[in-house]
Amino acid sequence: MLKEFFSYYRPWMGLFWLDFGCAVLSGLLELAFPLAITAFIDHLLPQGNWEVTVLAAVGLMLLYVVNTGLMSIVIYWGHKLGINIETEMRARAFDHLTRLSWRWYDRARTGKLVARVTRDLEEIGEVAHHGPEDAFIALMTFVGAFILMFAINPQLALIVAVIVPAMLVLVIVYGGRMTRTWRAIYSRVGDFNVRLEEALGGVRVVQAFGNEKHETELFATDNQSYRDTKLQAYRVMAVSSALQYMGLRLVQVVVMVVGASFVLSGNLTTGGFVGFLLLVGVFYRPLEKIAAVIETYPRGIAGFRRYQELLATEPEIKDGPDAIDAPKLRGDIRFDDVSFSYDGARPIIKGIDLAIRAGETVAFVGPSGAGKTTLLALLPRFYEPTSGHITVDGIPLEGMKLNSLRRQIGLVSQDVFLFGGTLRDNIAYGRLGASDGEIFEAARQAQLGPMIENLPEGLDTVVGERGVMLSGGQKQRVAIARAFLKNPPILILDEATSALDSQTEREIQAALDALAVGRTTLVIAHRLGTIRNADRIVVMQEGQIVEVGQHGVLVEQGGVYAALSG
Numbered sequence: 048m049l050k051e052f053f054s055y056y057r058p059w060m061g062l063f064w065l066d067f068g069c070a071v072l073s074g075l076l077e078l079a080f081p082l083a084i085t086a087f088i089d090h091l092l093p094q095g096n097w098e099v100t101v102l103a104a105v106g107l108m109l110l111y112v113v114n115t116g117l118m119s120i121v122i123y124w125g126h127k128l129g130i131n132i133e134t135e136m137r138a139r140a141f142d143h144l145t146r147l148s149w150r151w152y153d154r155a156r157t158g159k160l161v162a163r164v165t166r167d168l169e170e171i172g173e174v175a176h177h178g179p180e181d182a183f184i185a186l187m188t189f190v191g192a193f194i195l196m197f198a199i200n201p202q203l204a205l206i207v208a209v210i211v212p213a214m215l216v217l218v219i220v221y222g223g224r225m226t227r228t229w230r231a232i233y234s235r236v237g238d239f240n241v242r243l244e245e246a247l248g249g250v251r252v253v254q255a256f257g258n259e260k261h262e263t264e265l266f267a268t269d270n271q272s273y274r275d276t277k278l279q280a281y282r283v284m285a286v287s288s289a290l291q292y293m294g295l296r297l298v299q300v301v302v303m304v305v306g307a308s309f310v311l312s313g314n315l316t317t318g319g320f321v322g323f324l325l326l327v328g329v330f331y332r333p334l335e336k337i338a339a340v341i342e343t344y345p346r347g348i349a350g351f352r353r354y355q356e357l358l359a360t361e362p363e364i365k366d367g368p369d370a371i372d373a374p375k376l377r378g379d380i381r382f383d384d385v386s387f388s389y390d391g392a393r394p395i396i397k398g399i400d401l402a403i404r405a406g407e408t409v410a411f412v413g414p415s416g417a418g419k420t421t422l423l424a425l426l427p428r429f430y431e432p433t434s435g436h437i438t439v440d441g442i443p444l445e446g447m448k449l450n451s452l453r454r455q456i457g458l459v460s461q462d463v464f465l466f467g468g469t470l471r472d473n474i475a476y477g478r479l480g481a482s483d484g485e486i487f488e489a490a491r492q493a494q495l496g497p498m499i500e501n502l503p504e505g506l507d508t509v510v511g512e513r514g515v516m517l518s519g520g521q522k523q524r525v526a527i528a529r530a531f532l533k534n535p536p537i538l539i540l541d542e543a544t545s546a547l548d549s550q551t552e553r554e555i556q557a558a559l560d561a562l563a564v565g566r567t568t569l570v571i572a573h574r575l576g577t578i579r580n581a582d583r584i585v586v587m588q589e590g591q592i593v594e595v596g597q598h599g600v601l602v603e604q605g606g607v608y609a610a611l612s613g
């Protein structure tokens with residue numbers, strides 16, 4: 048896993064070494080300063096030469112300036128390294144998410160996904176920057192400071208060394224506690240996001256049912272539990288900072304007392320004494336860093352693991368190695384003993400055999416839950432049949448590249464999803480890059496012309512989040528306009544179940560009829576009145592085809608269809 052993690056550094060090795068180099072230099076300078084002070088007190092001060100003293104002070108100041116520069120570089124460029132890696136990972140995660148199959152999304156919770164793409168990756172970014180650098184620098188200053196203290200006065204250094212293990216244990220124990228509480232906090236944030244998404248996404252339903260109070264209470268529970276978890280983290284933080292602070296002071300006081308006795312007995316110079324005290328600070332600082340590494344590292348690693356898991360989730364449906372670019376399809380469709388189940392247990396589609404000629408309009412009817420939508424979702428390969436085969440123009444679906452197949456299937460579904468941009472953007476989604484003229488023509492064919500002309504901003508009208516500013520009928524027509532623009536040889540129409548007024552319905556029907564011309568059209572019909580003219584009507588029941596024929600013939604047969612239309 049580490050190997051994979053470090054592979055993300057590869058494009059940024061320049062930045063990495065710059066950051067790392069500056070951090071090492073800065074660490075060395077931190078070690079050098081106490082020594083400089085020691086030399087200053089022990090050797091320069093006794094000379095009584097004011098000029099040399101001032102020169103030394105200027106030199107020291109310059110070194111501080113250099114160190115400030117180094118630290119700034121580490122802060123800016125180091126974080127730049129982290130954010131570069133984070134951005135790359137986020138791009139990959141998003142790209143991957145857009146390819147995952149419907150079945151995966153059936154089970155996913157968007158709020159959690161959003162949290163993953165944002166928070167997990169932020170954590171990884173932090174570790175990417177701080178991880179290697181902090182761990183190394185901390186170790187270097189820790190060991191370096193100890194060696195220097197030992198060189199100044201071994202007995203004093205040993206006293207410090209005795210107290211260190213206790214401090215280390217504290218740091219590790221509290222670091223671990225901190226990590227666990229942070230993890231809990233993030234999990235709470237995930238719950239939070241899910242709740243927010245659902246409550247605000249469904250705010251209209253919430254209000255329609257007058258359930259604001261209920262939602263507020265549910266939210267309050269999550270909110271409270273987030274607060275409690277965070278409080279717990281602050282408690283751990285307070286105790287651990289107090290212990291760390293006290294630990295350092297304790298060591299300093301002990302060193303002061305013992306050191307002073309050494310100075311008085313002539314075993315330690317005054318400079319050495321001051322330098323030693325400063326080194327105690329340098330020696331302790333890495334402990335905080337080590338604590339920080341202990342705290343952020345597991346979070347970053349956990350985030351990276353989840354990220355890897357996400358990337359390792361293979362899209363269930365993807366291009367096979369031998370898949371070809373689909374040629375321009377005519378639209379001869381064959382279902383050959385096709386069965387399907389969502390959960391692998393309950394069959395939804397059972398052994399369907401059906402041949403549809405190019406250019407034919409076939410309507411699918413049947414009771415709710417009969418499997419009409421499911422059957423047609425198999426054609427663009429949103430789901431894969433459990434058994435059996437589907438071919439278009441004699442080519443098995445899985446023999447064609449997904450994109451080249453889906454490009455040739457138009458889909459107008461019941462609940463139209465619009466993006467929060469303008470009418471133009473939403474229609475152009477049918478074929479990105481279409482010209483304004485083409486977009487307007489598609490809108491006109493979808494019977495949107497008069498409406499657009501009446502809008503002060505025309506195609507530039509913003510449709511609101513998910514198209515809330517449009518009526519159901521208008522949304523349907525935007526979907527139809529998209530299909531016109533896409534101009535596919537095969538069309539799947541899932542008729543709107545919501546009742547539209549008869550004028551709108553007539554307009555939409557006219558638009559759909561125009562759209563169907565010259566294409567193989569599969570219509571899922573909820574209102575039987577609209578499909579009288581279909582070339583064939585397929586009647587489904589419990590995942591099977593029970594009748595096929597034209598309206599008149601089926602009515603005459605007096606079977607299921609006759610009963611449905613009766």
Ligand SMILES: Nc1ncnc2c1ncn2[C@@H]1O[C@H](COP(=O)(O)OP(=O)(O)OP(=O)(O)O)[C@@H](O)[C@H]1O
Nearest residue numbers: 153389390395413414415416417418419420421422
């Ligand atoms: N994504 C899904 N995951 C699991 N089960 C599903 C899923 N979608 C549909 N189903 C189930 O599959 C069965 C068939 O549903 P489908 O939507 O295909 O029926 P339909 O004939 O189109 O119904 P309607 O006329 O009401 O739209 C139903 O029992 C439904 O509960």
